Amino acid sequence: MGFFKLSKDAKDWFAPAFKESRPMSTEFDKYYLCLLIGLKNKERAKFDGDSTGFIDKWISDYAGIKELLLGLLLTSELDSMGIGVDEKEAVQKVCSDMFTQNDMTLLTQKGMNVLDRIAHGGFKILAESFPENDRPRSQYQLLTHVADLLSKES
Amino acid sequence: MKLVILGWESRGLRCPDADIDLRLDDRSPYAVTLLQMPNGTGKTTTLNLIRAALDGSAKNWDAKKVRTFRRANSTETDGSFVLRLAVDGELLTFTLRLRFEAGTAQYTTQYGSHNVPFHDPPNSVARFLRTEFVQLFIFDGEYADKLFDPRSAEAQKAVKSLFQLHLFEDLQAAADKHLSNVLKAVGTRKKSSAAVKQFQKDRDAALKRHGDLVARREQAIEKREEAGRRHDELEKETAELTKRTEDLEKEKESTAKALVTSTKEADEALKGLLLELRNPMAIHPSFEKGLRGLVDGLERLRLPADTASQWFEELADESNDDCVCGRRLGSKERQHIRTLKDAYLGTEVHAVLNTIKGEVTTALQERDAQAGSGSDELRSALDRARDTDTKKRQLATKHDLAIKNLAERGTDEEKAIYEEMIERRREIKQLDSAIERLDSPDGPNSIRAAHEDLSRREKELSQATQTATLNAKIKHLKAILNEAKQNADTQLRSSVKDSCNARLQTVLKNDPLQIASIERSLQLEGQEKASVGQTMAVGYTFLVTLLRDGNHSFPLVVDSPVGALDNSVRTEVAKLIPEMSDQFLAFTISSERDTFVPSLAHCVEKERGEQVQFLTLVRKTEGTTALLAGAKEAETTETENAALIRGREFFDAFDLAEGEAE
Numbered sequence: 001m002g003f004f005k006l007s008k009d010a011k012d013w014f015a016p017a018f019k020e021s022r023p024m025s026t027e028f029d030k031y032y033l034c035l036l037i038g039l040k041n042k043e044r045a046k047f048d049g050d051s052t053g054f055i056d057k058w059i060s061d062y063a064g065i066k067e068l069l070l071g072l073l074l075t076s077e078l079d080s081m082g083i084g085v086d087e088k089e090a091v092q093k094v095c096s097d098m099f100t101q102n103d104m105t106l107l108t109q110k111g112m113n114v115l116d117r118i119a120h121g122g123f124k125i126l127a128e129s130f131p132e133n134d135r136p137r138s139q140y141q142l143l144t145h146v147a148d149l150l151s152k153e154s
Numbered sequence: 155m156k157l158v159i160l161g162w163e164s165r166g167l168r169c170p171d172a173d174i175d176l177r178l179d180d181r182s183p184y185a186v187t188l189l190q191m192p193n194g195t196g197k198t199t200t201l202n203l204i205r206a207a208l209d210g211s212a213k214n215w216d217a218k219k220v221r222t223f224r225r226a227n228s229t230e231t232d233g234s235f236v237l238r239l240a241v242d243g244e245l246l247t248f249t250l251r252l253r254f255e256a257g258t259a260q261y262t263t264q265y266g267s268h269n270v271p272f273h274d275p276p277n278s279v280a281r282f283l284r285t286e287f288v289q290l291f292i293f294d295g296e297y298a299d300k301l302f303d304p305r306s307a308e309a310q311k312a313v314k315s316l317f318q319l320h321l322f323e324d325l326q327a328a329a330d331k332h333l334s335n336v337l338k339a340v341g342t343r344k345k346s347s348a349a350v351k352q353f354q355k356d357r358d359a360a361l362k363r364h365g366d367l368v369a370r371r372e373q374a375i376e377k378r379e380e381a382g383r384r385h386d387e388l389e390k391e392t393a394e395l396t397k398r399t400e401d402l403e404k405e406k407e408s409t410a411k412a413l414v415t416s417t418k419e420a421d422e423a424l425k426g427l428l429l430e431l432r433n434p435m436a437i438h439p440s441f442e443k444g445l446r447g448l449v450d451g452l453e454r455l456r457l458p459a460d461t462a463s464q465w466f467e468e469l470a471d472e473s474n475d476d477c478v479c480g481r482r483l484g485s486k487e488r489q490h491i492r493t494l495k496d497a498y499l500g501t502e503v504h505a506v507l508n509t510i511k512g513e514v515t516t517a518l519q520e521r522d523a524q525a526g527s528g529s530d531e532l533r534s535a536l537d538r539a540r541d542t543d544t545k546k547r548q549l550a551t552k553h554d555l556a557i558k559n560l561a562e563r564g565t566d567e568e569k570a571i572y573e574e575m576i577e578r579r580r581e582i583k584q585l586d587s588a589i590e591r592l593d594s595p596d597g598p599n600s601i602r603a604a605h606e607d608l609s610r611r612e613k614e615l616s617q618a619t620q621t622a623t624l625n626a627k628i629k630h631l632k633a634i635l636n637e638a639k640q641n642a643d644t645q646l647r648s649s650v651k652d653s654c655n656a657r658l659q660t661v662l663k664n665d666p667l668q669i670a671s672i673e674r675s676l677q678l679e680g681q682e683k684a685s686v687g688q689t690m691a692v693g694y695t696f697l698v699t700l701l702r703d704g705n706h707s708f709p710l711v712v713d714s715p716v717g718a719l720d721n722s723v724r725t726e727v728a729k730l731i732p733e734m735s736d737q738f739l740a741f742t743i744s745s746e747r748d749t750f751v752p753s754l755a756h757c758v759e760k761e762r763g764e765q766v767q768f769l770t771l772v773r774k775t776e777g778t779t780a781l782l783a784g785a786k787e788a789e790t791t792e793t794e795n796a797a798l799i800r801g802r803e804f805f806d807a808f809d810l811a812e813g814e815a816e
Contacts, residue, residue: 070510
C-alpha cells in the first residue's frame with residue numbers, strides 16, 4: 001500500500017498554521033498545497049530527513065480531483081522524462097509504472113514516490129518562500145501565500 | 155399783657171344771682187369798683203369763683219366741694235358763674251358750670267372764635283392764670299398774713315409766681331420727665347459708667363460673635379458652592395464615564411458583532427480560496443494546459459486503448475484453439491499475441507488511465523463551459539480572502555481596542571471619582587447642616603439670634619450711653635437752672651425788697667417799717683411780727699411792687715381792702731391803690747367807707763381823673779327789702795334773689811349790720 005508522505009520538517013513547518021482547524025484540518029491539506037506548488041514549479045525533492053506516511057488513500061476533500069492530480073502527475077512525469085504525449089509506448093510505460101487500480105491511491109509505489117517528491121519539492125519552495133525561521137501562523141497566511149505562489153507567472 | 159375783669163354773672167350758686175358789670179365802656183373797666191356786699195352775701199364765694207374761673211382749679215374739685223357752692227335749700231341742679239375778661243382788649247369769657255347732682259365742674263372758654271368746653275385761656279395770659287399767681291391779684295386779708303408766715307411761704311411764692319421763677323423748676327421738671335420717659339422707654343434705671351463699659355464689652359462680644367457667624371456662613375456658602383460645583387463636575391464625569399462605558403460597551407458589542415460577521419465572511423472567503431485551490435484547473439493556466447495536452451495526447455494515442463493487455467494475455471492463454479477472429483491459435487500465434495500485449499496497458503493501469511482521461515475530459519468540458527480563466531477565479535478568491543481578512547483584522551483591532559478601552563476605562567479613575575463624589579456629598583451635607591443652623595431663627599449658631607442679641611446689646615449700650623449722657627446733661631442743666639433760679643430769686647427778692655421798702659417809707663411814714671429780706675416770708679427789719687395794719691400795708695406794698703415791677707397789668711381784687719387798718723394807713727393805702735393796678739375791685743363792707751373810700755375816690759377821681767364805680771349787692775330778704783326801697787329804680791337791677799344797686803349815694807347810705815344778710 002502506498003502512503004502519502006510528508007517530511008517531519010513539513011509537519012513541523014505547518015504546525016503553527018494548523019493549530020487552527022479550519023478550513024484545513026488534515027495532513028492531506030498540507031500535502032496538497034505542497035503538491036500544487038511542486039507541480040506548478042515542476043519541482044521534486046527527495047526526502048532528506050524523517051518522513052512519514054500519513055494516509056493511504058485520497059481523502060474525501062480531494063477524491064473529486066484525484067484524477068486531475070494524477071493527470072498532472074502524469075504530465076509532470078512525462079515532462080521530467082522528456083516524453084512527449086505522442087510517444088505511445090513511452091506514455092504507456094509511464095502510466096504502467098505510475099498507476100494501478102490495485103491501490104486505493106491508484107498509484108504504484110513508484111507513482112507515490114514521484115508524487116511525494118513533487119510534494120516535497122513543493123514544500124521546499126513553500127518553506128523557502130518564507131523568511132528564515134518564519135512560517136505561516138495561520139491558515140489564512142498559509143493559503144494566501146500558497147495562492148500567491150501559485151498565481152505568479154512562472 | 156393787660157388783663158382786666160369786665161364783670162361776671164352768677165346763677166344758681168351760693169352767692170346771689172347777679173350780673174356784675176365793671177365796665178366803664180365796652181372794653182374798659184372802671185379804674186376802681188367798690189362792691190359793697192354785706193357779710194354773708196357771698197363775697198368769699200364770689201372771690202373763690204372768680205379765682206376758680208381764672209385759674210381753672212375747679213376741674214380738680216371733688217363732688218363735695220362742688221356741692222358747697224350750691225345755694226342752701228335750693229333745688230337747683232346746677233349753677234353757673236360766667237367771668238368776663240379782656241386780655242389786651244380782646245374778650246375772654248370763662249364759664250364755670252357746677253352740676254350739683256353729679257358733683258362735677260365744667261368749664262367753657264371763649265375768646266374770638268375759640269369756644270371750647272374746658273379751661274383753655276389764650277397763651278398770652280395762660281401762664282398768669284395759675285393758682286399761685288391768681289391769688290396775688292385776687293387778694294384777701296388772709297393772704298397778707300400769710301406773707302409773714304414762713305410756714306406758708308407765700309412771700310416766696312409771690313415772687314416766684316410773678317417773675318415765673320417756677321419756669322426754672324418747670325424746666326427742671328421737664329428735663330426730669332424727659333429723662334424719666336427715656337428711662338421708662340428703656341425700661342431700666344440710670345446707668346453708671348462702669349455699667350456702660352460692661353454693656354460695651356457685651357456689645358463688642360455680641361458684635362464679634364455675629365461677625366464670626368456671618369463670616370462662617372459666607373465661608374460655608376462658598377465651600378458649599380465649591381463642593382456643589384465639584385460634585386456636579388464629578389457627576390458629569392461619572393455620567394460621561396458611564397456614557398463612555400456605555401459607548402465602549404456598545405462599541406465592544408458592535409465590533410464584536412461585526413467581528414463575528416466579518417470572521418464568518420473571512421472564514422467563508424478562506425474556504426472559498428481553499429475550494430479554488432482544490433480546483434487544479436483554476437489554479438494556473440499551466441495546469442489546464444498540461445491536462446488538455448494530456449487528454450489530447452491520450453486521445454491521439456488512443457490511450458487507454460479499448461483493450462487492455464490482459465485481453466491479449468487471456469487470448470494467448472485461451473484454451474480454445476480458435477482465435478476470436480476465427481483463425482487457429484497455435485503456439486506461434488499465441489506467442490505473437492503475447493508479444494502484442496505489451497503494446498497495451500494492463501487492466502490495472504487501463505482503468506486508472508481511463509478514469510483519469512474521463513475525469514480530466516469532463517473537467518475540461520466544464521471549464522470550457524465557464525467564462526473566465528482559471529487564475530481569475532483564484533485571484534478573485536485570493537483578493538476576497540485578503541479583503542475579508544483585512545476587514546476582520548481591522549474589526550478585531552477595533553474590537554480589541556474597544557475591549558482595551560473598556561478594560562482601561564479606569565476602574566481606578568472611576569473609583570477615585572466615586573470616592574470623591576461620596577466625600578463631596580458628605581461635605582455638602584455637613585455644610586448644608588451648618589448653614590441651616592446658621593440660618594435658623596434660634597440656637598447657639600443662629601445668625602438671626604446673634605443679630606437680635608447684638609441689636610439688643612447695641613440698644614442697651616445706646617440706651618445706657620444715652621441714659622448716662624442724658625443723665626449727665628440733665629444734671630448739668632438742672633444745676634444751671636438751679637443756679638439761675640437762685641440768682642434770679644435772690645436778685646428779684648432783693649430788688650422787690652428794695653422797691654417795697656421805698657414804698658413803705660411813704661405808706662408807713664408814720665409807722666416806719668422796712669423789710670429786711672424776703673425769704674419764705676417777709677422778714678421785717680428790727681421786728682419779728684407786724685401789727686394787723688402793718689401787715690396789710692406791707693402786704694399791699696409788696697403786691698403793688700410785684701405787680702408793678704412786671705411788664706404786665708392785672709386787676710386787683712381785694713376782699714375788705716382796709717378792714718383792719720387804722721385810718722392813717724387806710725389813707726395811705728387808698729393812695730397806693732391807684733398805683734397797684736389799672737383796675738381795682740374791692741369787696742367792701744360798710745365800715746370801710748370811712749376814710750378809705752373817700753380817700754380812694756379822691757385819689758382816683760380827683761388826682762387821676764378816673765372814675766370809681768360804687769355797687770351794692772344785697773340778697774333779697776325781709777331785712778333788705780326796706781333798704782332796697784330807698785334805691786333808685788334806674789340804678790337797681792334785680793334778680794330773683796338779689797338786688798344790685800349802682801351809685802355812690804346808695805353805697806354810702808347802705809348800712810346793714812354784719813350777720814344780717816341771710
